[in-house]
Amino acid sequence: GENVEQHPSTLSVQEGDSAVIKCTYSDSASNYFPWYKQELGKRPQLIIDIRSNVGEKKDQRIAVTLNKTAKHFSLHITETQPEDSAVYFCAASRRGNLIFGKGTKLSVKP
Amino acid sequence: DSGVTQTPKHLITATGQRVTLRCSPRSGDLSVYWYQQSLDQGLQFLIHYYNGEERAKGNILERFSAQQFPDLHSELNLSSLELGDSALYFCASSGIAGGRETQYFGPGTRLLVL
Numbered sequence: 067g068e069n070v071e072q073h074p075s076t077l078s079v080q081e082g083d084s085a086v087i088k089c090t091y092s093d094s095a096s097n098y099f100p101w102y103k104q105e106l107g108k109r110p111q112l113i114i115d116i117r118s119n120v121g122e123k124k125d126q127r128i129a130v131t132l133n134k135t136a137k138h139f140s141l142h143i144t145e146t147q148p149e150d151s152a153v154y155f156c157a158a159s160r161r162g163n164l165i166f167g168k169g170t171k172l173s174v175k176p
Numbered sequence: 177d178s179g180v181t182q183t184p185k186h187l188i189t190a191t192g193q194r195v196t197l198r199c200s201p202r203s204g205d206l207s208v209y210w211y212q213q214s215l216d217q218g219l220q221f222l223i224h225y226y227n228g229e230e231r232a233k234g235n236i237l238e239r240f241s242a243q244q245f246p247d248l249h250s251e252l253n254l255s256s257l258e259l260g261d262s263a264l265y266f267c268a269s270s271g272i273a274g275g276r277e278t279q280y281f282g283p284g285t286r287l288l289v290l
Contacts (some may be wrong), residue, residue, distance in 0.1 A: 072288075100278070100279070102281075108283070109178065109282060109283050109284055110219070110266070110268060110280040110281045111178075111281070112278060112279070112280070115278065155218070157217060157219075160230065160270070161231075161279065162207065162224065162231075162232075162270065162277035162279075163209070163221050163224050163231075163232045163234065164209070164219075164221060164222075164279060165221060166218055166219040166220075167218070168218040169218055169219075
Protein backbone atom coordinates (compact mmCIF):
# COMPACT_ATOMS: atom_id res chain seq x y z
CA GLY A 67 0.00 0.00 0.00
CA GLU A 68 0.87 3.66 -0.13
CA ASN A 69 3.30 5.11 2.38
CA VAL A 70 3.95 8.83 2.79
CA GLU A 71 7.00 10.22 4.56
CA GLN A 72 7.03 13.87 5.63
CA HIS A 73 9.94 16.03 6.78
CA PRO A 74 10.72 17.88 8.92
CA SER A 75 8.47 17.02 11.85
CA THR A 76 8.98 20.51 13.32
CA LEU A 77 10.01 23.74 11.64
CA SER A 78 10.61 27.12 13.20
CA VAL A 79 11.08 30.24 11.07
CA GLN A 80 11.15 33.98 11.56
CA GLU A 81 8.23 36.00 10.28
CA GLY A 82 8.84 36.93 6.66
CA ASP A 83 11.08 33.95 5.95
CA SER A 84 10.14 31.04 3.69
CA ALA A 85 9.19 27.56 4.88
CA VAL A 86 9.55 24.34 2.92
CA ILE A 87 8.02 20.99 3.83
CA LYS A 88 8.85 17.86 1.86
CA CYS A 89 7.01 14.58 1.33
CA THR A 90 7.81 11.37 -0.48
CA TYR A 91 5.36 8.68 -1.50
CA SER A 92 5.79 5.05 -2.45
CA ASP A 93 2.92 4.20 -4.84
CA SER A 94 3.78 5.42 -8.33
CA ALA A 95 0.07 5.15 -9.23
CA SER A 96 -0.87 7.92 -6.77
CA ASN A 97 -2.16 10.87 -8.75
CA TYR A 98 -3.53 13.42 -6.31
CA PHE A 99 -1.56 15.25 -3.63
CA PRO A 100 -3.35 17.63 -1.26
CA TRP A 101 -1.91 19.65 1.60
CA TYR A 102 -3.91 20.34 4.75
CA LYS A 103 -3.40 22.85 7.52
CA GLN A 104 -4.62 21.95 10.99
CA GLU A 105 -4.76 24.38 13.88
CA LEU A 106 -4.84 23.03 17.39
CA GLY A 107 -8.08 21.18 18.14
CA LYS A 108 -9.58 22.00 14.76
CA ARG A 109 -10.31 20.13 11.57
CA PRO A 110 -7.78 19.76 8.76
CA GLN A 111 -8.39 22.37 6.08
CA LEU A 112 -7.28 22.00 2.47
CA ILE A 113 -4.86 24.75 1.49
CA ILE A 114 -3.63 23.57 -1.89
CA ASP A 115 -3.55 20.42 -4.00
CA ILE A 116 -1.86 19.18 -7.14
CA ARG A 117 -2.51 16.41 -9.65
CA SER A 118 0.12 14.18 -11.16
CA ASN A 119 -0.13 15.81 -14.59
CA VAL A 120 1.05 19.16 -13.19
CA GLY A 121 4.53 19.97 -11.93
CA GLU A 122 3.80 23.11 -9.94
CA LYS A 123 0.86 25.06 -8.63
CA LYS A 124 0.79 28.39 -6.86
CA ASP A 125 -1.81 30.23 -4.81
CA GLN A 126 -0.63 33.58 -3.45
CA ARG A 127 2.06 32.81 -0.84
CA ILE A 128 1.67 29.04 -1.13
CA ALA A 129 3.10 26.81 -3.83
CA VAL A 130 3.41 23.07 -4.31
CA THR A 131 5.85 21.25 -6.56
CA LEU A 132 5.67 17.65 -7.68
CA ASN A 133 8.43 15.42 -9.03
CA LYS A 134 6.77 12.23 -10.28
CA THR A 135 10.03 10.55 -11.20
CA ALA A 136 11.46 10.95 -7.74
CA LYS A 137 8.05 10.51 -6.12
CA HIS A 138 8.28 13.56 -3.95
CA PHE A 139 6.33 16.77 -3.54
CA SER A 140 6.91 19.89 -1.51
CA LEU A 141 5.00 22.76 0.04
CA HIS A 142 6.53 26.22 -0.09
CA ILE A 143 5.23 29.09 2.00
CA THR A 144 6.76 32.49 1.34
CA GLU A 145 6.63 35.62 3.51
CA THR A 146 5.46 33.59 6.49
CA GLN A 147 3.16 35.21 9.03
CA PRO A 148 2.37 34.22 12.64
CA GLU A 149 -1.06 32.97 11.52
CA ASP A 150 0.71 30.38 9.36
CA SER A 151 1.67 28.59 12.57
CA ALA A 152 -0.09 25.21 12.54
CA VAL A 153 0.48 21.56 11.70
CA TYR A 154 0.69 20.85 7.99
CA PHE A 155 -0.10 17.45 6.52
CA CYS A 156 0.70 16.17 3.07
CA ALA A 157 -1.26 13.29 1.57
CA ALA A 158 -1.24 11.05 -1.48
CA SER A 159 -4.22 9.45 -3.13
CA ARG A 160 -4.92 7.09 -5.99
CA ARG A 161 -8.59 6.34 -5.65
CA GLY A 162 -9.64 9.01 -3.24
CA ASN A 163 -8.37 7.35 -0.06
CA LEU A 164 -5.89 9.79 1.41
CA ILE A 165 -2.75 8.45 3.01
CA PHE A 166 -1.27 11.17 5.19
CA GLY A 167 2.24 12.01 6.25
CA LYS A 168 2.78 12.39 9.98
CA GLY A 169 2.66 16.18 9.87
CA THR A 170 4.98 19.14 10.29
CA LYS A 171 4.50 21.57 13.14
CA LEU A 172 5.35 25.00 11.76
CA SER A 173 6.06 27.83 14.19
CA VAL A 174 6.43 31.34 12.83
CA LYS A 175 8.11 33.69 15.30
CA PRO A 176 7.16 37.36 15.13
CA ASP B 177 -17.35 25.87 7.89
CA SER B 178 -16.83 22.91 5.55
CA GLY B 179 -20.49 21.86 5.45
CA VAL B 180 -19.65 18.49 7.02
CA THR B 181 -21.19 17.96 10.45
CA GLN B 182 -20.26 15.48 13.15
CA THR B 183 -21.92 14.58 16.42
CA PRO B 184 -21.20 14.43 19.23
CA LYS B 185 -18.29 16.87 19.62
CA HIS B 186 -17.02 15.13 22.73
CA LEU B 187 -17.59 11.68 24.13
CA ILE B 188 -16.33 10.22 27.39
CA THR B 189 -16.88 6.56 28.06
CA ALA B 190 -15.39 3.56 29.82
CA THR B 191 -13.36 0.62 28.57
CA GLY B 192 -15.48 -2.18 27.17
CA GLN B 193 -18.28 0.13 26.11
CA ARG B 194 -19.68 0.80 22.65
CA VAL B 195 -20.22 4.20 21.02
CA THR B 196 -21.59 5.52 17.76
CA LEU B 197 -20.22 8.55 15.97
CA ARG B 198 -22.32 10.30 13.37
CA CYS B 199 -21.37 12.22 10.25
CA SER B 200 -23.45 14.17 7.75
CA PRO B 201 -21.64 14.97 4.49
CA ARG B 202 -21.85 18.16 2.51
CA SER B 203 -25.03 18.47 0.49
CA GLY B 204 -24.64 16.45 -2.70
CA ASP B 205 -21.51 14.57 -1.65
CA LEU B 206 -21.79 10.81 -2.05
CA SER B 207 -18.49 9.77 -0.49
CA VAL B 208 -17.78 9.65 3.23
CA TYR B 209 -14.40 8.84 4.71
CA TRP B 210 -13.50 8.16 8.34
CA TYR B 211 -10.13 8.99 9.88
CA GLN B 212 -8.64 8.48 13.32
CA GLN B 213 -6.16 11.01 14.67
CA SER B 214 -4.12 10.16 17.71
CA LEU B 215 -1.02 11.92 18.98
CA ASP B 216 1.46 9.29 17.94
CA GLN B 217 -0.18 8.04 14.74
CA GLY B 218 -1.24 11.15 12.88
CA LEU B 219 -4.26 10.90 10.58
CA GLN B 220 -5.11 7.28 9.82
CA PHE B 221 -7.58 6.37 7.09
CA LEU B 222 -10.20 3.95 8.41
CA ILE B 223 -12.89 3.38 5.81
CA HIS B 224 -14.58 4.88 2.73
CA TYR B 225 -18.24 4.66 1.75
CA TYR B 226 -19.72 5.76 -1.53
CA ASN B 227 -23.48 6.07 -1.95
CA GLY B 228 -24.17 3.47 0.71
CA GLU B 229 -21.53 0.96 -0.31
CA GLU B 230 -18.19 0.25 1.28
CA ARG B 231 -15.41 1.20 -1.15
CA ALA B 232 -12.18 0.77 0.74
CA LYS B 233 -10.82 -0.18 4.12
CA GLY B 234 -7.72 1.18 5.74
CA ASN B 235 -6.36 0.52 9.20
CA ILE B 236 -9.72 -0.21 10.74
CA LEU B 237 -9.91 -2.62 13.66
CA GLU B 238 -12.38 -5.50 13.64
CA ARG B 239 -14.01 -3.92 16.71
CA PHE B 240 -14.93 -0.94 14.55
CA SER B 241 -17.58 -0.88 11.87
CA ALA B 242 -19.32 1.74 9.78
CA GLN B 243 -22.25 2.19 7.50
CA GLN B 244 -23.73 4.82 5.22
CA PHE B 245 -27.48 5.25 5.13
CA PRO B 246 -29.81 6.10 2.21
CA ASP B 247 -29.80 9.77 3.26
CA LEU B 248 -25.97 9.56 2.94
CA HIS B 249 -25.16 10.21 6.57
CA SER B 250 -22.68 7.77 8.04
CA GLU B 251 -22.09 6.22 11.42
CA LEU B 252 -18.91 4.79 12.86
CA ASN B 253 -19.46 2.19 15.56
CA LEU B 254 -16.67 1.50 18.04
CA SER B 255 -17.11 -1.46 20.36
CA SER B 256 -15.19 -3.13 23.19
CA LEU B 257 -13.43 0.16 23.66
CA GLU B 258 -9.85 0.25 24.91
CA LEU B 259 -7.80 3.09 26.35
CA GLY B 260 -5.87 3.28 23.10
CA ASP B 261 -9.02 4.12 21.15
CA SER B 262 -8.99 7.59 22.68
CA ALA B 263 -8.49 9.91 19.73
CA LEU B 264 -10.06 12.47 17.47
CA TYR B 265 -12.29 10.89 14.85
CA PHE B 266 -12.87 12.88 11.69
CA CYS B 267 -15.13 12.23 8.81
CA ALA B 268 -14.67 13.85 5.44
CA SER B 269 -16.84 13.98 2.35
CA SER B 270 -16.21 14.46 -1.33
CA GLY B 271 -18.31 14.68 -4.45
CA ILE B 272 -16.47 12.83 -7.20
CA ALA B 273 -16.11 9.06 -7.34
CA GLY B 274 -12.65 7.95 -8.43
CA GLY B 275 -9.98 10.22 -9.79
CA ARG B 276 -9.39 13.48 -8.01
CA GLU B 277 -11.43 13.94 -4.87
CA THR B 278 -11.19 17.00 -2.74
CA GLN B 279 -12.08 15.96 0.78
CA TYR B 280 -13.69 18.35 3.22
CA PHE B 281 -13.36 17.49 6.86
CA GLY B 282 -15.90 17.77 9.62
CA PRO B 283 -15.05 19.28 13.04
CA GLY B 284 -14.34 15.87 14.55
CA THR B 285 -15.49 13.90 17.58
CA ARG B 286 -13.09 13.74 20.49
CA LEU B 287 -13.36 10.35 22.18
CA LEU B 288 -11.91 9.75 25.61
CA VAL B 289 -11.94 6.21 26.95
CA LEU B 290 -11.34 5.97 30.69
